[in-house]
Amino acid sequence: MTILLAPMEGLLDHPLREVLTAVGGIDRCVTEFIRITDQLLPEKVFTRVMPELRHGSRTRAGTPVRAQLLGSDPACLADNAARLAELGAEGIDLNFGCPAKTVNRHRGGAVLLDEPDLLHDILAAVRRAVPAHLPVSAKMRLGHRDDDGRIDAAQALAAGGAGELVVHARTKLQGYRPPAFWHKVADIRAAVAIPVIANGEIWTVADAQRARAESGCHGLMLGRGQVADPGLAWALRAADGAPPHLVTWAELLPGLARFWDLVALQAAPRHRAGRLKQWLNLLRRRYPEAQAAFDTVRPITDPAAVQAALFGPAAPVRAG
Template identity: 70%
Template sequence: MLLLAPMEGLLDHILRDVLTQVGGIDRCVSEFIRITDQLLPARVFTRIVPELRQGSRTAAGVPVRAQLLGSDPVCLAENAARLASLAPEGIDLNFGCPAKCVNRHRGGAVLLDEPELIHQIVAAVRRAVPAHIPVSAKMRLGYECESRSLDCAQAIASAGASELVVHGRTKAQGYKPPAFWDRIAPLRAALDIPVVANGEIWTVEDAQRARAESGCEHLMLGRGMVADPGLALAIARPEAPPLAWAALLPLMQRFWAQVRQHVAPRHQAGRLKQWLHYLRRRYPEAEEAYQRLRTVNDPQQLELALFGAAESDWARAA
């Protein structure tokens, strides 16, 4: 099983839609929905996870699990119950976000120093949600160190979670390579629920090593999938041809059309250039486009410069 990671500020419903069109992804997890001290209205959940309006699926039919982040078991349980009324494919709990602003407000990875609280959160959400809706969680190896990683993993599993994703780094290690897949292996061996390895999977070879070192068959892809939209398909079906630039361009146009519809005009160019920045790791054409367009901020000029050439030089180059 290959999962598409939640990535705040990057991998939203627009990019989920486009990346799942390629194939290979079995399930997505949404960006986190921040739970503090109030019961959120349904419109907040559907704004962040609009797939809830279409059977909790992307347009390609891939299930989307909605993710909650917070530290109050009671409030999280109440919001999980409301979310459950919208028929999500499942509910995921975030114990991995390394962002300082999130951790400062007692959310995400900072909770990895409190396995007892983590257990209370997962148990409260599990009790609040109908049995047919899965409850899963995502964590890192720890906050400053890994000393309580097994305690946290066991707390999550014993509280009733059906699956655990483990990012192979601590909060202190951030996103700096490498990801320590081998340190996921003891957690995998100790738990009776599926464990999914995550972190620094950019290529098929990375996926193979992550599986071998972690002992996990299941993987979660994040930045690697953004940089190479064909990665999941290449992992799932090694015989499949690589996703060519010419095949990617229509998906970029689909992405851009949704950006123009859903994103404020002042942020539209930035969203497209953000994805191009990742794509240039895999595609020389994206590097050329990024360098040519990085100072262009007018959406119409950007659209003309990028997609106006789609049927000529760029398509032939692919």
């Protein structure tokens, strides 16, 4: 089974990729989207979103990371994809699934699923712009307002040169509200000759088994479910017959401290406590100890006070 870690703007960024891939079980990550409008971005923009470019497009644990681009201009996307290839990106992923109103209003993300010809042109331009050995993949939803055009969209992406397709099993209008319609991914899988990976609303082993059964997909992309339970990928592999690997709170604690250190390197002081609370809020679905930690830091906004309450005296932090 292939297990990918999802790109989630404002949640699954570099610090969480570092920690979750160190726990293990993940085959590949995708960055949060890099918005492309009308210019070739400077290197510092790419490395800010994807510090892994400095380390062979790998997390510190060695997990490959693919850069995700979002936009609607085929030529400009192609130029930026070529620049990422020069910088050593493991692959290029294209975002046609973001449901954010601001993104959609500026002709990005899921609204492009209404324009299959443009989807094809974007994929074809990016595919031509990067070396033949470099993977180019795409992420989509079932549709924009409805899912009637999902097959046309998927076939356009495949015909344009996508080597892999991740499908979030909801439309843009359905957002992140349960349920996910995994059975509708099966139609896409049957209509294209490239690997299709199911995504959306996978929180448990039972969810994953249903997603695979209903979609017919061998691979899965995990988002909030993996953030809430960093041992979920291992649990899925154990359900497939691999040796069990239970990720305890004690095993996770060093990763939580590492996450806090990495957040301190990239976030302004006023935002640091919020990032930690965001993760603890999800972790308490799985770990009672996370509930206690969340309760401890919930009223605290000062980073030094958070550090003292959960982690003890601060030590020098290194990005690498």
